[in-house]
Amino acid sequence: MAKTLSPGAENAQLQQEYTELIRTVLSVKYPDGAPKAFVHTYGCQGNVADGERLMGMLTEMGYVFTDVREEADFILLNTCAIREHAEDRIYGNVGALKPLKNSRPDVIVALCGCMMQQAHVCEKIKKSYPFVNLVFGTFALPRFPALVYRVLTGEKHVFDTGEESASPLNEGLPVFRESKFKAWLPVMYGCNNFCTYCVVPYVRGRERSRTAEAILAEAKTIIAGGAKEITLLGQNVNSYGKGSPDGVDFPALLRMLNALPGDFKIRFMTSHPKDCTKELLDTMASCEKVAHHLHLPVQSGSNRVLREMNRCYTRETYLELIRYARSVMPDISLTSDIIVGFPGETYEEFLQTLSLIREVCFTSLFTFIFSPRAGTKAANMDDPVPAAEKSRWFSELIRAQEEIAAERSRETVGRVFEVLVEGSAREQNSWLTGRTDGNVIIDFPGDEKLIGTRANVRVTQAKNWVLTGELI
Ligand code: SAH
Ligand code: SF4
Ligand code: F3S
Numbered sequence: 402m403a404k405t406l407s408p409g410a411e412n413a414q415l416q417q418e419y420t421e422l423i424r425t426v427l428s429v430k431y432p433d434g435a436p437k438a439f440v441h442t443y444g445c446q447g448n449v450a451d452g453e454r455l456m457g458m459l460t461e462m463g464y465v466f467t468d469v470r471e472e473a474d475f476i477l478l479n480t481c482a483i484r485e486h487a488e489d490r491i492y493g494n495v496g497a498l499k500p501l502k503n504s505r506p507d508v509i510v511a512l513c514g515c516m517m518q519q520a521h522v523c524e525k526i527k528k529s530y531p532f533v534n535l536v537f538g539t540f541a542l543p544r545f546p547a548l549v550y551r552v553l554t555g556e557k558h559v560f561d562t563g564e565e566s567a568s569p570l571n572e573g574l575p576v577f578r579e580s581k582f583k584a585w586l587p588v589m590y591g592c593n594n595f596c597t598y599c600v601v602p603y604v605r606g607r608e609r610s611r612t613a614e615a616i617l618a619e620a621k622t623i624i625a626g627g628a629k630e631i632t633l634l635g636q637n638v639n640s641y642g643k644g645s646p647d648g649v650d651f652p653a654l655l656r657m658l659n660a661l662p663g664d665f666k667i668r669f670m671t672s673h674p675k676d677c678t679k680e681l682l683d684t685m686a687s688c689e690k691v692a693h694h695l696h697l698p699v700q701s702g703s704n705r706v707l708r709e710m711n712r713c714y715t716r717e718t719y720l721e722l723i724r725y726a727r728s729v730m731p732d733i734s735l736t737s738d739i740i741v742g743f744p745g746e747t748y749e750e751f752l753q754t755l756s757l758i759r760e761v762c763f764t765s766l767f768t769f770i771f772s773p774r775a776g777t778k779a780a781n782m783d784d785p786v787p788a789a790e791k792s793r794w795f796s797e798l799i800r801a802q803e804e805i806a807a808e809r810s811r812e813t814v815g816r817v818f819e820v821l822v823e824g825s826a827r828e829q830n831s832w833l834t835g836r837t838d839g840n841v842i843i844d845f846p847g848d849e850k851l852i853g854t855r856a857n858v859r860v861t862q863a864k865n866w867v868l869t870g871e872l873i
Pocket of ligand 3: 447
């Protein structure tokens with residue numbers, strides 16, 4: 402009688418079998434040492450987390466990693482589709498691989514991620530970049546070993562952009578974590594919100610949450626590995642667990658993670674204002690391991706624009722959330738995303754965004770000029786404002802935020818912050834760079850041995866928005 406396996410189990414078994422086959426093929430093909438893979442991820446942390454799973458699978462296949470493209474036997478670009486600029490950069494980088502592929506035809510060139518989940522992109526790759534060997538989308542992660550096997554055994558062009566997946570939560574995949582002390586932990590995938598400008602729901606599919614059990618198990622592994630910080634990831638973490646059988650919602654998940662023993666902090670992103678509840682803010686306030694940092698993208702300060710964006714909240718409800726957050730966590734650090742030049746936005750409406758950011762005083766902002774994305778509603782909206790005008794508004798926004806951040810920075814001089822020491826500072830020898838709970842960077846002189854630990858730093862100087870300090 403045939404064995405019956407659950408879809409996930411079947412997948413795990415197939416992954417194992419293909420991985421074994423690949424190891425054999427590679428040991429024959431590269432008798433002088435392990436083949437090298439170059440992996441580069443573009444886009445958000447969710448994509449980075451996928452990249453770590455792909456690297457985990459490559460490791461099990463027998464690859465080692467290199468930062469030098471020219472010496473790689475396998476080149477994998479994990480792509481992002483969020484704005485046109487992101488896609489242009491990737492086309493440029495793919496084009497730049499052609500001479501390499503000409504001189505070493507054996508090199509495998511693979512593209513994956515959000516940008517590849519779009520039919521028009523795959524067509525363009527087939528037509529204009531025929532040297533690309535493997536293209537797969539965001540749903541194909543668990544099929545990666547099978548796809549690599551097909552390429553290694555001679556198929557010239559392998560494309561897999563199907564949306565079906567026997568393992569839609571990517572459970573059980575090995576993970577190659579790039580940092581020892583900071584870990585990404587996906588809690589959910591996909592998005593149901595269909596903000597009218599955004600491509601994510603089209604390239605990542607519908608929302609689906611991992612079970613609390615799977616998340617807690619991964620968190621325990623991460624903590625046992627010595628991580629000092631875990632960032633929970635999802636496009637809208639506030640809808641974590643909606644409709645899940647175990648009844649664990651996001652605040653409950655935070656409390657469960659907070660209860661795990663160990664010396665670590667918990668961060669999360671991204672929160673959608675329409676689903677951000679007072680219960681979540683109360684939970685952040687009462688869980689000592691949860692960093693007091695909230696990334697709450699507002700996008701615009703104009704109610705008409707917010708409605709056109711399908712954001713489902715108003716300026717007033719947003720500001721009320723901020724007020725409540727500050728009342729339960731006076732030290733909370735707030736960051737946000739802004740889109741300038743949404744189709745039909747007027748200068749007066751843009752000024753409402755400016756007034757909102759002045760009212761809130763965000764620690765920092767991620768600012769973008771609207772970029773039309775194929776297939777989204779906003780791509781077909783009337784967009785009369787010229788690009789040069791939008792650029793002027795954009796500069797105005799940046800200047801306003803710089804003033805706000807400079808003022809905030811000045812207020813921190815003399816105060817002591819606990820930071821996670823993340824590495825050497827870029828600009829100065831024997832200086833370190835640390836990040837506060839509020840996601841603010843402080844550079845200070847110190848020994849490299851401190852990297853990966855927590856340290857207390859007093860801010861001594863604020864130059865614009867760059868903070869420098871001293872160890873205490
Ligand atoms: N899920 C998150 C955002 C993910 S995308 C949320 O809902 O907040 C990150 C940011 O990119 C968005 O917040 C938005 O500010 C920006 N963005 C997304 N699509 C864009 C587009 N078409 N043009 C310009 N900016 C865009
Ligand atoms: Fe995009 Fe909106 Fe979903 Fe965020 S919530 S990923 S902006 S559709
Ligand atoms: Fe980009 Fe996909 Fe993330 S489009 S921002 S990599 S979800």
